[in-house]
Amino acid sequence: MNISVLGCGRWGTFLAWYANKVGHNVILWGRENSKNYIGLKETRKNDYLSLPEDLELSNSLEKSVSFAEIIIISISAQELRSFANQLKSLNGIQGKTFILCMKGLEATSGKRLSQVFGEEVGKNINLAVWVGPGHVQDFVKHIPNCMVIGSENIEITKKIVQELNSDLIRFYYGQDLIGNELGAATKNVMGIAAGMLDGLNYRSLKGSLMARGTREISRLVRAMGGNDITIYGLSHLGDYEATLFSVHSHNRKFGQAFVEGERFGKLAEGVATVKALRDLSIQYDIELPICNAIYEIIFENKNAKETLEDLFLRPVKFEF
Numbered sequence: 001m002n003i004s005v006l007g008c009g010r011w012g013t014f015l016a017w018y019a020n021k022v023g024h025n026v027i028l029w030g031r032e033n034s035k036n037y038i039g040l041k042e043t044r045k046n047d048y049l050s051l052p053e054d055l056e057l058s059n060s061l062e063k064s065v066s067f068a069e070i071i072i073i074s075i076s077a078q079e080l081r082s083f084a085n086q087l088k089s090l091n092g093i094q095g096k097t098f099i100l101c102m103k104g105l106e107a108t109s110g111k112r113l114s115q116v117f118g119e120e121v122g123k124n125i126n127l128a129v130w131v132g133p134g135h136v137q138d139f140v141k142h143i144p145n146c147m148v149i150g151s152e153n154i155e156i157t158k159k160i161v162q163e164l165n166s167d168l169i170r171f172y173y174g175q176d177l178i179g180n181e182l183g184a185a186t187k188n189v190m191g192i193a194a195g196m197l198d199g200l201n202y203r204s205l206k207g208s209l210m211a212r213g214t215r216e217i218s219r220l221v222r223a224m225g226g227n228d229i230t231i232y233g234l235s236h237l238g239d240y241e242a243t244l245f246s247v248h249s250h251n252r253k254f255g256q257a258f259v260e261g262e263r264f265g266k267l268a269e270g271v272a273t274v275k276a277l278r279d280l281s282i283q284y285d286i287e288l289p290i291c292n293a294i295y296e297i298i299f300e301n302k303n304a305k306e307t308l309e310d311l312f313l314r315p316v317k318f319e320f
């Protein structure tokens, strides 16, 4: 099958490598002037992997879209709306299958990425999300993982899984698009929290963070029309090791750098997502104490240690 991957950063480049590895014809697209694209064009490698010879690199969006039956998108989540707008103007996108491989919520609206994409591109496409745990650094060493693909149409989900499943990635069929998307986006916020715990030498609190983090996000998922149990699946809890504990996680590193007064320059999606969560917590009248604490530390200059201690002074309550 012909597959294009739009976005040639850390994850997009891996996705193209993977689609090629499992036997597809692949184009990897990047913006002509992007640092990642220029680097790949010059050397055919990045910090994580080398591109196989038969994988085509292109900076033509038109060509990449018309070539493929399945189009995978992996750019920064906050850029998706304007990018979708660009795609909408291309001929021949109708009937194609798009897979969003990003983890975030639109900061200004709290919308899920499939909502954002659907609003811009319209209904005459198939749309799915691919989320769950996985770092390129592990996959290129042939360390396998389990991930989840979900959509509103189980036949589309099954078709994608059939094309992409392998002994490197075992896929599960997602059953709750709302829960999968919220779960994937919010695990990044818990990753930032974990990094802050690392930076404060409070590592032993990560177990509690896992228990209480899943609990607060499951309340939000239920309020937003999803199934709260999804949060205990691959898109959220299943991604905690790769985020809360992994040396590779950008969100965890961002959190640690933040409390240590350092700058972390790479994309940490949880930063924008926590803004969306602040508004969703008000809109749905759901308490999100951990997410709110992270918001206050990052955007309201609250002291991280004191804000954490304040969480302990909240009234005692039942666990579930």
Ligand SMILES: NC(=O)C1=CN([C@@H]2O[C@H](COP(=O)(O)OP(=O)(O)OC[C@H]3O[C@@H](n4cnc5c(N)ncnc54)[C@H](O)[C@@H]3O)[C@@H](O)[C@H]2O)C=CC1
Residues within 6 Å of the ligand: 007, 008, 009, 010, 011, 012, 030, 031, 034, 035, 036, 037, 074, 075, 076, 077, 079, 082, 083, 101, 102, 103, 104, 130, 131, 132, 133, 134, 135, 267, 269
């Ligand atoms: N296990 C998983 O499912 C993983 C998912 N991700 C997700 O993948 C997404 C991308 O993350 P990374 O690859 O780490 O980021 P990155 O910063 O390495 O790459 C993002 C790419 O998007 C491109 N881009 C940004 N704005 C654009 C626009 N308006 N139009 C076209 N291209 C644009 C940039 O040039 C860059 O090449 C994030 O949402 C992240 O959460 C990342 C790693 C693992």
Ligand SMILES: O=C(CO)COP(=O)(O)O
Residues within 6 Å of the ligand: 103, 132, 133, 134, 135, 188, 191, 239, 242, 243, 248, 249, 250, 251, 252, 267, 268, 269
């Ligand atoms: O989603 C990921 C792992 O599953 C990547 O997490 P980071 O973006 O925090 O590195």
